[in-house]
Amino acid sequence: MSAGNGHQATMRLKLRIWRQAGPDEPGSFLDVDAHDIPEDCSFLEMLDIVNERLMDDDIEPVTFAHDCREGICGTCGVMINGRPHGPEKATATCQLHMRKFRDGDEIVIEPFRAASFPVIKDLMVDRRAFDRIIESGGFISAPTGTAPDANEIPVPKDVADFAMDAAACIGCGACVAACPNSAAQLFTAAKLGHLNVLPQGQPERWRRAEAMVETMESFFGSCTNHGECTEACPKEISLDFIAVLNRDYLKAKVKNRRLASQT
Amino acid sequence: MSVALDARIPDGPIAEKWDNHKFSVKLVNPANKRRFKILVVGTGLAGASAAASLAELGYKVEAFTFHDSPRRAHSIAAQGGINAAKNYRNDGDSVYRLFYDTVKGGDYRSREANVYRLSQVSLNIIDQCAAQGVPFAREYGGLLANRSFGGAQVSRTFYARGQTGQQLLLGAYQAMASQIAAGGVTLHNRTDVLDIVVKDGEAVGIVTRDLLTGEVRAHSGHAVVLATGGYGNVYYLSTNAMNCNVTAAWRAHRRGAAFANPCYTQIHPTCIPASDEFQSKLTLMSESLRNDGRIWVPRNSDDARAAADIGDADRYYFLEEKYPAFGNLVPRDVASRNAKTVVDQGLGVGPLRNGVYLDFADVIARDGESVVREKYGNLLDMYERITGEDPYRSPMRIYPATHYTMGGLWVDYNLMTNVPGLYALGECNFSDHGANRLGASALMQGLADGYFVLPYTIGDYLAPKLGAAPVPTDDPAFAAAVAEVDDRTRGWLAKRGTKSVDHYHRELGKIVWEYCGMARNRTGLEKALSEIPALREEFRANVKVLGSADTTNQSLEQVNRVDDFMEMAELKVRDALHREESCGGHFREEHQTPEGEALRDDENFSYVAAWDWQGPDQPQELVKEPLEFENVKLTQRSYK
DSSP, X not given: OBOSSSOBOXXXXXXXXXXXXXXXXXXXXXXXXXXXXETTSBHHHHHHHHHHHHHHTTOOOOOOOOSOSSSOSOOOOOEETTEETOSSTTOOGGGOXXXXXXXXXXXXXXXOOOTTSOEEETTEEOOHHHHHHHHTTOSOOOOTTOOOOXXXXXXXXXHHHHHHHHHTOOOXXXXXXXXXXXXXXHHHHHHHHHHHSSGGGSTTHHHHHHHHHHHHHHHSBOOOOXXXXXXXXXXXXXXXXXXXXXXXXXXXXXXXXXXXXXX | OOOOOOOOOOOSOHHHHHHHHHHHSOOXXXXXXXXXXXEEEOOSHHHHHXXXXXXXXXXXXXXXXXXXXXXXXXXXXOOSOEEXXXXXXXSSOOHHHHHHHHHHHTTTOSOHHHHHHHHHHHHHHHHHHHXXXXXXXXXXXXXXXXXXXXXXXXXXXXXSTTOHHHHHHHHHHHHHHHHHHHTSEEEEOSEEEEEEEEETTEEEEEEXXXXXXXXXXXXXXXXXXXXXXXXXXXXXXXXXOTTOOSHHHHHHHHTTOOEEOTTOEEEEEEEOOOOSTTOOOOXXXXXXXXXXXXXXXXXXXXXXXXXXXXOGGGEEOHHHHHOTTTGGGSOHHHHHHHHHHHIIIIIOBTTTTOBEEEEOHHHHHHHOHHHHHHXXXXXXXXXXXXXXXXXXXXXXXXXXXXXXXXXXXXXXXXXXOSSTTEEEOGGGBOSSSTTSOOTTOHHHHHHIIXXXXXXXXXXXXXXXXXXXXXXXXTSHHHHHHHHHHHHHHHHHHTTOOSBOHHHHHHHHHHHHHHHHSSSBOHHHHHHHHHHHXXXXXXXXXXXXXXXXXSSOOHHHHHHHHHHHHHHHHHHHHHHHHHOOSOBTTBOBTTSBOTTSOBOOOHHHHOEEEEEEOOOTTSOOEEEEEEOOOSSSOOOOOOOO
């Protein structure tokens, strides 16, 4: 807590930070004695402080991905003591604050680990496979200018709310990093759940389900219903959407085949 | 020699200008569009919507972002909503009223014709986004919900919980993704744009640096579109994302594009106050909170009681008292300045006495906690995570922070800069918000520019170029620009200085915030004008960048950006110094009414101040574009 007079409590931490010079380079842990870390700073600000000190010693700073630092862009994300985004529930790495740790704690910091998220450098990974999934069908085709008046497509409130719950996904990849199989079901299901329940999403529903799921499977492992993904998700995307994905994929296989046989 | 600026505003009554203009611009026929290559820099709302829409029309689009994915662009962080003159609430809204409110809210420093067009296409934006599946808030009947938003007396704001920017950006990103899959858009991610290439006076391409390999290379196209956001990070601490920067726009400026109104910066009233020296950014709390939260400070500066124990008589609801008609919903600049005033008077709250209260106790008592949670839950949760305080139990603490920049590259009615073939969209241009932007209007402008303006206007430039190949990238103009970027980037590694890039960025931010922030005066601005060049000189001699230019190197990415901010800051201060009036976000202490409100000087300053680059050793030259108001009557803004 802040002391009230502008002076802040500080803490001392033993950090073990993963360092890796490039995708094909061997990596190892760097041990850092992180002293005088203000309790009120965020986890990434703690890394900023560590980096400034490393630079003072002519050591190249640790590379980590970050941008908005308000938990919405999905750029950041590291394993903190083995958990994606660390110990606080529903919190992205940038929103995690040091007051959640205790003075003297050891903190192990590693990149998200998944075969489809190759390490770029240190704590930064490449998550482009997510974009490939979206490009395969994670959209509603509505070329600019073609739309009818917005209120001509009523969407029941509970459907809109359900879609919004799914659409809140920030694409950070914590779900994949948490999964023992490195599956991307929760990420894919969040987009499918968002688009497939909306009236606007119906014309492409079955094509979308088949394309997105199969693109996902070409990059990622299989889902075995561990549920680790939703536990790690900073936006608490529900496992229910995976049920929607499974149902829609199954239906899509049947329907798409039937449609194909009609032509 | 200075440039001549022709805004190319169409003739005719304001309501007909855009329609007439759309009819008079040259068209490129559908089969020929694929013969044109357009480079779009930035993939936020403006860039992604432009890339998608241009590709749908058939143009070959190459899109560039420094992010790993287009979905990371900072548009994603916009919380509150997007305006549109739909009048779905039956409360008297209209295209004309949105236009009028925006011109007035901008303190009469924007271009009428642009703002009217913005207001017109606002209708199409909502239709477009709803069709894409943006999960806007709905009423029980399934129709779209609205709310009123900072500074508006009608409910014209559409929203998706507190994540409107995220949902609109994902809509545009997904539209672009479908075009990537269809082959219309080629995406270059993790690619920094470090120069604009101009040949024979026209923009012909860009120079990029691959952020993974360090490779510097040229890209050539028939036109270049910059949608690279604003310059708020010149303050170091702002609500912008860490990597937001002015570099592409600034490099365009150095290649001849005029930079307009750089002193206009919006300070957002509701942000979480800074807590320590290592603070890396400030977090905005949507001003929709002002709809229900009440802003106050203790009347007595040595009142040490907890907020809840302070009775109504000892609370100073300064906005409600001063502005009975608008109360807590006064425009952003007015709300911000008043917060600064009470904090400067020693009435600030919190450990550093650097905030004011935003209190939900009354609305929780009236509507219940669950209603408040439904409306603002994610914002209040974010507040609790950052501060460790529960806003349902004790009032939030807020303070203004830099949020949006109204100035930017000068553009004409077609959104083209004064460099032919170079366009600027969204926050990157200066055009629609005058000296102050109304809430929920940034998303509107970004999407208007990308979905509904540029796709119409770009043909006017391209049509006569039919059959002309883009300038080849082995042209000397490209080779010279590539060499320059490469030398500049590698040069930083050779400095072997003693202080980090962040150190200099923080120091720059302190100067700009102190002397060119919420309130400015001649003495302070002149001080900034002597301190900034000195800091820049020290930075250029003594900055320390480790590592290599041929791999991922975040310090090296940042050093080019801070270098450009160092130049940009000086122009910003000079613009603020020259504008001897107060208007919107530009408050000069010498120019205020007896009640402390901004005092404009319409006779002498009713113009756009566009600055023309004269070379690295010469100050920019001021070029004025006079503003003519044929429809809106200029008045002293009053929200009492």
